[in-house]
Amino acid sequence: MFDIERWQEIFDTIRKNKLRTFLTGLSVASGIFILVILLGFGQGMRNGIAHEFEQDAATSVWVWPGMTSMEYKGMNPGRRIQLRNENYENWDQMNRERIEFSSPRNFVNGISVTYGNEALVYGVQGVSPQFQFIENAKMSEGRFLNQTDHDNTAKVVVIGQKIRQDVFGSLETPIGEYIDISGLPFKIVGVYKEQEEREEERMYIPLNTAQKVFNGGDRINNLAYTLPPAETFDQAVAEAVAFKDQLQSYLQQAHTVAPEDTSAIQVWSALEEAKRYYSLTRNIKLFFWFVGICTIIAGVVGVSNIMLIVVKERTREIGIRKALGAKPWSIVGMILHEAIFVTAISGFLGLIFSMGLLELVGPHVEVDYIMNPSVNLSVALSTVAVLILAGTIAGFFPAWRAANVQVITALRDE
Amino acid sequence: MIEIRDLHKSYQMGSNSLHVLKGINFKAEEGELVAIMGSSGSGKSTLLNILGMLDEADTGDYILDGVKIEKLSETKAARYRNKFLGFVFQSFNLINYKTAMENVALPLYYQKVSRKDRETKALKYLEQVGLKEWANHLPSELSGGQKQRVAIARAMAAEPKVLLADEPTGALDSTTSYEVMDLIQQINDQGNTILVVTHEEDIAHMCKRIIHLRDGVIVEDKKIDQVRASEYVQ
Numbered sequence: 001m002f003d004i005e006r007w008q009e010i011f012d013t014i015r016k017n018k019l020r021t022f023l024t025g026l027s028v029a030s031g032i033f034i035l036v037i038l039l040g041f042g043q044g045m046r047n048g049i050a051h052e053f054e055q056d057a058a059t060s061v062w063v064w065p066g067m068t069s070m071e072y073k074g075m076n077p078g079r080r081i082q083l084r085n086e087n088y089e090n091w092d093q094m095n096r097e098r099i100e101f102s103s104p105r106n107f108v109n110g111i112s113v114t115y116g117n118e119a120l121v122y123g124v125q126g127v128s129p130q131f132q133f134i135e136n137a138k139m140s141e142g143r144f145l146n147q148t149d150h151d152n153t154a155k156v157v158v159i160g161q162k163i164r165q166d167v168f169g170s171l172e173t174p175i176g177e178y179i180d181i182s183g184l185p186f187k188i189v190g191v192y193k194e195q196e197e198r199e200e201e202r203m204y205i206p207l208n209t210a211q212k213v214f215n216g217g218d219r220i221n222n223l224a225y226t227l228p229p230a231e232t233f234d235q236a237v238a239e240a241v242a243f244k245d246q247l248q249s250y251l252q253q254a255h256t257v258a259p260e261d262t263s264a265i266q267v268w269s270a271l272e273e274a275k276r277y278y279s280l281t282r283n284i285k286l287f288f289w290f291v292g293i294c295t296i297i298a299g300v301v302g303v304s305n306i307m308l309i310v311v312k313e314r315t316r317e318i319g320i321r322k323a324l325g326a327k328p329w330s331i332v333g334m335i336l337h338e339a340i341f342v343t344a345i346s347g348f349l350g351l352i353f354s355m356g357l358l359e360l361v362g363p364h365v366e367v368d369y370i371m372n373p374s375v376n377l378s379v380a381l382s383t384v385a386v387l388i389l390a391g392t393i394a395g396f397f398p399a400w401r402a403a404n405v406q407v408i409t410a411l412r413d414e
Numbered sequence: 415m416i417e418i419r420d421l422h423k424s425y426q427m428g429s430n431s432l433h434v435l436k437g438i439n440f441k442a443e444e445g446e447l448v449a450i451m452g453s454s455g456s457g458k459s460t461l462l463n464i465l466g467m468l469d470e471a472d473t474g475d476y477i478l479d480g481v482k483i484e485k486l487s488e489t490k491a492a493r494y495r496n497k498f499l500g501f502v503f504q505s506f507n508l509i510n511y512k513t514a515m516e517n518v519a520l521p522l523y524y525q526k527v528s529r530k531d532r533e534t535k536a537l538k539y540l541e542q543v544g545l546k547e548w549a550n551h552l553p554s555e556l557s558g559g560q561k562q563r564v565a566i567a568r569a570m571a572a573e574p575k576v577l578l579a580d581e582p583t584g585a586l587d588s589t590t591s592y593e594v595m596d597l598i599q600q601i602n603d604q605g606n607t608i609l610v611v612t613h614e615e616d617i618a619h620m621c622k623r624i625i626h627l628r629d630g631v632i633v634e635d636k637k638i639d640q641v642r643a644s645e646y647v648q
């Protein structure tokens with residue numbers, strides 16, 4: 001390796017065989033280039049999908065009670081499950097650090113809502129102040145419910161943007177107006193906006209008010225949670241699934257439901273739903289690896305072919321060198337030394353070009369489902385190493401054969 | 415210097431084998447200049463290649479400079495080729511991407527001579543063959559005679575004891591042939607043992623001894639009066 005004479009001999013050879021060197025180098029460099037770009041876009045696609053998904057992917061988890069479908073501990077199937085405040089509070093207590101926001105929800109039934117003389121047919125729901133964040137609702141006017149409202153059983157209401165338009169369209173602001181719910185005046189304190197209009201047709205009042213004023217007792221219709229953000233997407237999914245499963249079995253125990261009876265208490269995790277996407281990205285990853293490995297194989301075959309041709313082309317030269325007294329190992333060494341040198345240099349050039357391109361262009365790629373295509377440096381480096389190794393092995397055998405046949409056989413080669 | 419005893423060589427071609435050398439006995443002392451003649455296909459090149467260790471005999475003894483050459487490792491054989499033997503081919507066998515000087519210097523590379531010394535020596539031998547001004551030319555820019563002179567310079571550069579030339583003038587016209595023979599005679603004058611394969615009577619008579627090969631054996635071996643090639647070269 002540090003034989004200066006050998007290096008000089010190799011540089012001579014390279015300098016005087018520019019075309020051969022160029023073609024070898026070009027094929028290696030372009031192989032690496034294509035591979036890195038491919039892997040980069042594979043990653044970009046993963047990034048893109050993860051991103052699309054993270055936007056609305058609330059790490060939310062919802063609990064919907066239903067009816068038991070199995071007999072369990074002497075209880076008949078067909079029993080309706082009713083969630084209670086204690087279910088919510090206990091679980092909250094036990095899992096404080098795993099929960100970002102949480103809110104029980106109580107649908108207020110058997111009420112009539114009017115504004116002035118106008119009867120309103122919107123649903124009224126009792127929720128906690130945190131519900132705003134779970135629904136990702138933005139306040140367009142006023143404020144959302146707060147803890148004080150809750151503690152004071154305040155008769156305040158937050159309405160959706162759609163209601164504001166339909167009912168209070170002529171007012172400058174509906175804040176401060178009163179609506180009448182079953183004879184009780186509720187003051188409007190805020191207007192919220194959501195992605196979907198359907199979700200803007202609700203009126204939220206404090207849970208406490210809903211339960212105490214409208215005979216709700218401690219009944220809860222459903223539970224909603226969001227989980228704190230995780231380091232990675234995969235981790236978030238894992239945590240959501242664990243949270244969901246544990247929450248479900250906690251509630252099953254609390255209500256004496258068979259563990260297998262998943263329909264009695266349904267827990268739905270947005271992230272788990274997203275497993276579809278998750279496995280999609282996994283398949284995409286696999287696909288790109290498959291394509292990448294095919295590319296590497298093509299690269300290996302290409303480099304090997306070139307090495308075979310190079311050695312074949314040099315067989316006569318090998319014969320001449322041997323006739324002049326070259327030892328077999330010095331010939332094999334010379335050919336491989338040159339091959340490794342050329343493939344390494346061109347491999348790294350291909351690597352630098354492709355990674356530079358990804359670095360420059362990557363962040364500006366704004367196509368749906370593709371985001372910031374990039375490639376793992378160590379993956380790219382291993383690819384170069386694989387190609388160098390392949391070139392070396394592919395060059396070794398013909399070189400070894402040419403260096404070990406009778407000199408006259410090598411010389412006769414044409 | 416060179417001695418072979420009962421040397422046999424056959425070539426395997428598919429199922430049948432061709433017995434080319436059928437028991438050659440031959441001895442050449444130091445300083446001899448021997449012409450090897452015979453019809454085409456009589457095995458002259460085969461014999462010379464075995465002597466030059468470019469090929470191996472099937473059976474028989476080969477003693478080079480007192481050492482029996484037998485089943486040598488490639489590494490040892492390489493050392494003999496490098497130190498003892500110089501080979502000149504009918505088809506020159508120069509490396510086409512190397513200049514005349516680099517070609518001449520190549521055997522010295524394998525003797526681990528430093529780059530500078532290699533160049534000095536190569537130039538010296540190129541001067542001897544009258545091609546100093548052509549040192550930086552590629553083989554493709556040289557005439558046949560010039561190429562063969564470069565090849566001879568290359569064979570001489572390693573300062574071998576034995577020079578083997580297989581039809582060194584085979585591809586050259588008669589004037590150039592005589593120039594090449596003049597060179598070979600000069601090298602021989604310096605005490606080197608030289609074997610020349612040739613078809614041409616006049617070339618053979620510029621040696622000191624002629625052996626004839628026919629059907630794989632030596633049928634004639636005679637000493638002759640040498641004709642100096644310089645008489646034909648102006």
Ligand SMILES: Nc1ncnc2c1ncn2[C@@H]1O[C@H](COP(=O)(O)OP(=O)(O)OP(=O)(O)O)[C@@H](O)[C@H]1O
Nearest residue numbers: 425426427432434453454455456457458459460461
């Ligand atoms: N590698 C080989 N494989 C098979 N047969 C061979 C091989 N080399 C030579 N021969 C055969 O061996 C015989 C002797 O060949 P050789 O080259 O020694 O002849 P030669 O006397 O040098 O002939 P020429 O004057 O034409 O050069 C020929 O019949 C040739 O066909």
Ligand SMILES: [Mg+2]
Nearest residue numbers: 458459460580
């Ligand atoms: Mg011949």
